[in-house]
Amino acid sequence: MSSLRLEVASGASAGRVFDAELDIVRIGRAPQNELVLSDALISSEHARIVSSADGFVLEDLGSTNGTWLLRAGEQHVLGEGRRAIALSPGDRLLLGGPEADGIELRVEFGPDTDTLEIALVRPLSELGKNAPLAAGDDRLQSLVQALREVVSHEGLSEVARGIADASLLLVPRATHATVVLRQEPESAQSNASGKSVGFVPVVTRVRGPSGPRAPEAAVRVTRSIVRKVISERAAVLAADAPSEAFSSESLLGASIRSTIGVPLWKDEAILGVLQLDNRDAPAMFEARDVDALGVLAVSASLAIANAELIQRLSLARAELKKENQYLRGRERARSAEVRIIGKSKAMAELFLQQLDKVADTRVSVLIEGETGVGKELVASSVHYRSKRKDKLFVAQNCAAFPENLLESELFGHKRGAFTGATDEKKGLFEIADGGTLFLDELGELPLSLQAKLLRALQEGEVRPIGATQSKQVNVRIVAATNKNLETEVKAGRFREDLYYRLKVFPLRVPPLRERRDDIAPLAVFFLDRYTREMGKSILGFAQETLEILSAYDFPGNVRELENEVQRLVIQADDGAFLTPELLSPRVRQIETVLLSAGAAKGSLKDMVDQVERHILIEALREHGNNKTAAAKTLGITREGLHKKLKQLGVG
Numbered sequence: 001m002s003s004l005r006l007e008v009a010s011g012a013s014a015g016r017v018f019d020a021e022l023d024i025v026r027i028g029r030a031p032q033n034e035l036v037l038s039d040a041l042i043s044s045e046h047a048r049i050v051s052s053a054d055g056f057v058l059e060d061l062g063s064t065n066g067t068w069l070l071r072a073g074e075q076h077v078l079g080e081g082r083r084a085i086a087l088s089p090g091d092r093l094l095l096g097g098p099e100a101d102g103i104e105l106r107v108e109f110g111p112d113t114d115t116l117e118i119a120l121v122r123p124l125s126e127l128g129k130n131a132p133l134a135a136g137d138d139r140l141q142s143l144v145q146a147l148r149e150v151v152s153h154e155g156l157s158e159v160a161r162g163i164a165d166a167s168l169l170l171v172p173r174a175t176h177a178t179v180v181l182r183q184e185p186e187s188a189q190s191n192a193s194g195k196s197v198g199f200v201p202v203v204t205r206v207r208g209p210s211g212p213r214a215p216e217a218a219v220r221v222t223r224s225i226v227r228k229v230i231s232e233r234a235a236v237l238a239a240d241a242p243s244e245a246f247s248s249e250s251l252l253g254a255s256i257r258s259t260i261g262v263p264l265w266k267d268e269a270i271l272g273v274l275q276l277d278n279r280d281a282p283a284m285f286e287a288r289d290v291d292a293l294g295v296l297a298v299s300a301s302l303a304i305a306n307a308e309l310i311q312r313l314s315l316a317r318a319e320l321k322k323e324n325q326y327l328r329g330r331e332r333a334r335s336a337e338v339r340i341i342g343k344s345k346a347m348a349e350l351f352l353q354q355l356d357k358v359a360d361t362r363v364s365v366l367i368e369g370e371t372g373v374g375k376e377l378v379a380s381s382v383h384y385r386s387k388r389k390d391k392l393f394v395a396q397n398c399a400a401f402p403e404n405l406l407e408s409e410l411f412g413h414k415r416g417a418f419t420g421a422t423d424e425k426k427g428l429f430e431i432a433d434g435g436t437l438f439l440d441e442l443g444e445l446p447l448s449l450q451a452k453l454l455r456a457l458q459e460g461e462v463r464p465i466g467a468t469q470s471k472q473v474n475v476r477i478v479a480a481t482n483k484n485l486e487t488e489v490k491a492g493r494f495r496e497d498l499y500y501r502l503k504v505f506p507l508r509v510p511p512l513r514e515r516r517d518d519i520a521p522l523a524v525f526f527l528d529r530y531t532r533e534m535g536k537s538i539l540g541f542a543q544e545t546l547e548i549l550s551a552y553d554f555p556g557n558v559r560e561l562e563n564e565v566q567r568l569v570i571q572a573d574d575g576a577f578l579t580p581e582l583l584s585p586r587v588r589q590i591e592t593v594l595l596s597a598g599a600a601k602g603s604l605k606d607m608v609d610q611v612e613r614h615i616l617i618e619a620l621r622e623h624g625n626n627k628t629a630a631a632k633t634l635g636i637t638r639e640g641l642h643k644k645l646k647q648l649g650v651g
């Protein structure tokens with residue numbers, strides 16, 4: 001197996017030489033590519049080169065401007081019909097346009113790694129059999145300790161770290177240890193072609209003064225050794241590469257004196273490679289280091305295989321649990337759907353004129369409204385009134401996670417996509433495929449994810465973090481926000497293009513104070529729900545209680561009303577009516593004011609004056625006659641307060 005070198009011959013990065021260290025080299029404008037080309041002609045994820053048993057294969061990733069390959073005077077186009085082509089040394093790649101239009105990359109292959117000074121090869125079948133250990137040997141002690149380290153962990157990433165630490169313990173000359181694990185193929189299709197199985201480094205540990213620690217900077221792995229271990233199915237010890245030959249740059253660049261690669265395996269499959277380097281000392285690894293690691297590898301392989309199995313199981317269980325949750329939520333939402341209370345004109349309009357029309361289309365829906373007005377309820381109703389109702393309705397609150405976690409929640413990730421991503425995870429877009437994805441608090445979506453969401457909306461495809469291929473998904477987006485997105489757009493916090501894309505069908509759920517007719521029916525509905533839930537028998541609302549409720553402004557909208565009724569039910573005695581004094585002071589405010597102001601009947605002005613006077617006196621009393629503070633609560637200036645007091649003859 002040779003190594004791959006790409007030389008950028010034109011464009012912004014002309015002159016750059018890139019040596020492939022991973023089995024997959026992604027090329028594009030986006031920063032997560034291994035080879036980043038910032039030229040405008042290049043798509044954010046333009047192409048990739050995958051190394052497989054049969055060599056290096058170039059694939060176009062559906063780039064906008066295309067990929068060409070020049071070989072022996074012939075030009076091959078990648079695009080529709082043909083997406084991949086095997087590379088040969090001397091090939092010239094043109095990305096973003098044919099001939100002089102494109103960015104040119106020159107392909108070179110390094111020599112076979114066999115020309116590395118391989119000092120020792122121990123076939124897998126011999127590993128663990130010739131441990132060079134005698135009783136009394138210091139190593140026996142280290143080995144026992146190392147094995148204990150390996151078996152004392154559970155999660156895959158901890159096991160991998162444990163193996164790296166154990167190997168440093170076992171081989172005192174080693175300065176760096178890296179565990180590389182097999183990446184699962186992305187789809188059945190790519191699996192069949194065998195091209196997408198790659199190996200990714202999941203953990204590196206370095207020797208520190210007080211034991212193994214994480215490296216301060218990224219550590220390059222020696223791909224040639226990893227490859228050799230995989231192709232030979234053997235542990236390999238290699239020394240300084242011959243310096244006159246063009247060999248894998250990672251060996252030379254990292255000035256490694258010697259390196260050992262040991263396979264981790266289960267049955268016929270190579271699960272990963274443990275690689276040890278000696279980067280400081282001139283001392284050379286020895287055969288007995290390989291043999292000691294061979295003993296470790298037997299247990300380490302088992303531990304990895306078990307951890308992978310456990311992870312797959314718990315992943316499956318988590319997915320089941322998630323699905324279950326959605327199913328339960330769906331049932332709840334289904335029954336709740338019939339129970340969207342709202343006979344007011346404003347709600348009837350929302351339902352009859354807007355919701356019914358949009359429900360069965362595929363357009364995105366943007367639900368706007370204050371907190372607690374029922375946005376989520378309306379969102380689920382859009383879903384359950386559509387043909388998608390038998391598929392999942394999946395909700396995600398965009399404010400619930402930091403950016404990177406949210407991205408992986410929504411779009412999923414591949415193994416090794418970031419630290420801690422030890423296994424693959426399905427994103428909600430995939431889970432909701434065929435159904436509806438509800439993005440709550442959309443105004444909180446970070447800008448970078450807004451770009452990804454836009455792409456998902458426009459092209460119907462998503463790309464998990466760390467994946468090289470996009471997946472087609474058919475998901476309807478319903479989003480909700482209690483922020484004014486137009487203001488967010490103006491402030492540069494929300495992408496304008498995304499805003500217009502989502503705004504195709506805006507639904508505004510009016511606040512409760514704009515539909516007071518709904519308050520009483522909602523109160524009765526919640527009373528019914530909570531008396532049943534708490535097993536109480538309450539006769540109902542006293543008429544006056546309903547009147548006070550209907551007059552209140554409910555800044556927290558339906559949710560506040562629901563909480564108020566729930567509280568009433570808890571407090572009320574069985575067999576009684578719900579009378580006004582049970583209401584919370586906040587809701588009763590208006591009644592209190594009227595009563596305690598002792599508003600005598602008279603002209604409107606007199607009554608208003610009395611109430612106003614009462615409010616001012618109350619505010620002053622509350623703040624111990626501090627006028628500045630009282631004015632502040634009342635939302636007027638201190639001067640304004642003075643004027644009022646004078647007018648009303650107070651103080």
Ligand SMILES: Nc1ncnc2c1ncn2[C@@H]1O[C@H](COP(=O)(O)OP(=O)(O)OP(=O)(O)O)[C@@H](O)[C@H]1O
Nearest residue numbers: 339340341342370371372373374375376377558559
């Ligand atoms: N019209 C309605 N009929 C019955 N229940 C309702 C209605 N509107 C809202 N609710 C109930 O009020 C509560 C709040 O509703 P919901 O969670 O949908 O509001 P929201 O607008 O999403 O709130 P937030 O802005 O805080 O996310 C829920 O328990 C919901 O079931």
Ligand SMILES: [Mg+2]
Nearest residue numbers: 375376440480
């Ligand atoms: Mg909500």
